[in-house]
Amino acid sequence: MLGLMQEFPLLVTRLLDHAARWHGDTEIVSRSVEGPIHRTSYAEIDRRSRALASAVSNRLGIGMGSIAATMAWNTWRHLEIWYGVMGLGGIVHTLNPRLFADQLVYIVNHAEDGWVFTDLSFVPLFEKLQDRLPKVKGFVVITDRQHMPAETSLRNPVCYEELIASGDPGFAWPEFDENTACGMCYTSGTTGNPKGVVYSHRSNVLHGMMCCLSDALGLSSRDTIMPVVPMFHANAWSLAFSSLISGARLVLPGPKLDGASVYELLDRERVTFTAAVPTVWMMLLKHLEQNPALRLPALERVAIGGSACPEAIMKAFVENYGTDVIHAWGMTEMSPIGSLGVKSGRTSALPDGEWWKIKLKQGRAPFLVDMKITDDDNRALPHDGRTFGRLKVKGPAVARAYFKGEGAAAFDADGWFDTGDVATIDPYGYMNITDRSKDVIKSGGEWISSIDLENVAMACPGVQEAAAIGLPHLKWDERPLLVVVRKEGATVSKQQVLTHMEGKVAKWWLPDDVAFVDDIPHTATGKISKLTLRERFKDYRFPSA
Numbered sequence: 100m101l102g103l104m105q106e107f108p109l110l111v112t113r114l115l116d117h118a119a120r121w122h123g124d125t126e127i128v129s130r131s132v133e134g135p136i137h138r139t140s141y142a143e144i145d146r147r148s149r150a151l152a153s154a155v156s157n158r159l160g161i162g163m164g165s166i167a168a169t170m171a172w173n174t175w176r177h178l179e180i181w182y183g184v185m186g187l188g189g190i191v192h193t194l195n196p197r198l199f200a201d202q203l204v205y206i207v208n209h210a211e212d213g214w215v216f217t218d219l220s221f222v223p224l225f226e227k228l229q230d231r232l233p234k235v236k237g238f239v240v241i242t243d244r245q246h247m248p249a250e251t252s253l254r255n256p257v258c259y260e261e262l263i264a265s266g267d268p269g270f271a272w273p274e275f276d277e278n279t280a281c282g283m284c285y286t287s288g289t290t291g292n293p294k295g296v297v298y299s300h301r302s303n304v305l306h307g308m309m310c311c312l313s314d315a316l317g318l319s320s321r322d323t324i325m326p327v328v329p330m331f332h333a334n335a336w337s338l339a340f341s342s343l344i345s346g347a348r349l350v351l352p353g354p355k356l357d358g359a360s361v362y363e364l365l366d367r368e369r370v371t372f373t374a375a376v377p378t379v380w381m382m383l384l385k386h387l388e389q390n391p392a393l394r395l396p397a398l399e400r401v402a403i404g405g406s407a408c409p410e411a412i413m414k415a416f417v418e419n420y421g422t423d424v425i426h427a428w429g430m431t432e433m434s435p436i437g438s439l440g441v442k443s444g445r446t447s448a449l450p451d452g453e454w455w456k457i458k459l460k461q462g463r464a465p466f467l468v469d470m471k472i473t474d475d476d477n478r479a480l481p482h483d484g485r486t487f488g489r490l491k492v493k494g495p496a497v498a499r500a501y502f503k504g505e506g507a508a509a510f511d512a513d514g515w516f517d518t519g520d521v522a523t524i525d526p527y528g529y530m531n532i533t534d535r536s537k538d539v540i541k542s543g544g545e546w547i548s549s550i551d552l553e554n555v556a557m558a559c560p561g562v563q564e565a566a567a568i569g570l571p572h573l574k575w576d577e578r579p580l581l582v583v584v585r586k587e588g589a590t591v592s593k594q595q596v597l598t599h600m601e602g603k604v605a606k607w608w609l610p611d612d613v614a615f616v617d618d619i620p621h622t623a624t625g626k627i628s629k630l631t632l633r634e635r636f637k638d639y640r641f642p643s644a
Contacts, residue, residue: 154266295502307340358386484525561591
């Protein structure tokens with residue numbers, strides 16, 4: 100017998116309906132690409148998203164199954180595009196402007212994007228690339244007539260505000276299957292070509308609901324949320340969906356992500372929750388260090404993910420500003436959040452010192468995420484906090500395949516996705532990433548965690564950033580090299596760094612050498628690019644080798 104409940108497809112437009120109906124006056128604040136601060140509301144976003152859906156359907160031919168790309172910062176207009184295109188049954192393909200030109204060309208052509216919505220910032224880029232994008236019919240420039248480029252070589256340029264003005268703000272959302280595709284994001288492509296992850300309405304709604312849970316991000320209508328993480332980086336960690344579910348006030352930082360600009364919005368708009376990768380928080384904390392009178396009285400919690408968060412950053416927020424840190428982990432393939440470092444019932448009674456050790460881990464799987472660690476033969480390994488294994492996940496917001504069937508080896512017959520991470524899981528259920536499988540340092544047949552080395556080194560006075568890579572060694576196969584960027588004005592030496600690390604990691608883990616550099620390369624999603632570092636140091640030889 101089936102249940103006698105109403106049919107209610109989980110479409111993302113349900114989120115906008117809810118926000119507009121029950122939180123319609125709630126403010127959405129954006130730093131616009133043109134410069135000024137813009138203020139609107141959920142009710143107005145709803146009207147404009149409907150008008151946009153009407154207009155793109157009639158004028159651009161975007162409809163069910165159409166793939167439209169966006170290259171845009173976090174603003175109210177980008178939010179409208181998401182809901183307007185998705186609401187039609189179309190697919191929003193977010194493009195990361197930090198990718199190399201060849202990667203962008205590959206991604207746009209592979210996805211077969213029909214139209215591209217671009218902020219003014221990226222018009223020159225597309226003017227150069229459009230001849231290599233034969234399937235793109237035209238470009239919608241996300242601005243008003245006043246700021247449209249006076250002259251542009253873009254193919255079929257359309258002014259965004261004029262497009263919306265031609266639509267019907269009373270447009271009725273169509274009904275369709277909740278498993279219909281609505282979003283697409285490509286992996287960073289650190290090995291081989293980037294691969295397309297295709298989200299459904301159902302997966303995005305479920306994931307957004309999950310993120311609101313108290314044991315996840317704990318979002319509510321009492322919050323003011325600022326997603327510094329871009330909407331082109333794995334769904335802005337679901338905040339473009341979970342903010343509407345919770346009815347929270349929303350602050351969107353636009354293109355200015357430097358420390359001073361981020362602080363200005365956090366302070367002036369009294370943000371209570373924010374999220375970004377560690378490099379963003381390094382810039383913010385540097386700005387605060389240079390201006391010791393500045394505080395963050397309203398900021399209650401910060402989600403940090405994208406790469407392992409150094410202990411120094413977590414302690415700076417907690418001890419200096421009274422802001423709790425939620426260490427998060429996830430992947431594009433997971434929509435993206437997979438675990439969160441929040442207290443559980445069992446760990447809430449632990450002494451502060453014991454809890455802090457657990458807090459540094461990537462956290463526990465929330466409802467709707469399952470995970471396990473296995474050996475290379477797919478045998479499950481114990482959750483003892485010591486045994487390393489391949490981290491595998493499954494759930495309704497986890498990919499079951501890549502676009503066009505690529506990368507099938509990452510998915511097994513039972514639905515488990517191999518994340519490519521090496522991890523432990525402790526008896527409390529907290530997972531700790533020790534490395535990417537391709538970045539773990541293998542010395543004398545044993546594994547060394549590059550992440551642990553980096554976190555310890557980052558706490559050394561005078562160290563701005565650190566990265567550990569494994570390089571060839573005649574005796575031990577590989578040994579760690581620590582690459583360090585000094586803080587401005589600091590004179591920290593190799594011996595000072597190594598002395599600081601002694602006793603904090605196993606003696607045989609200590610780096611064989613320390614190399615000081617002006618900068619450490621990062622990927623388009625803000626992670627340290629170990630691939631680039633290994634290439635940069637490919638001719639390096641250890642003094643002891």
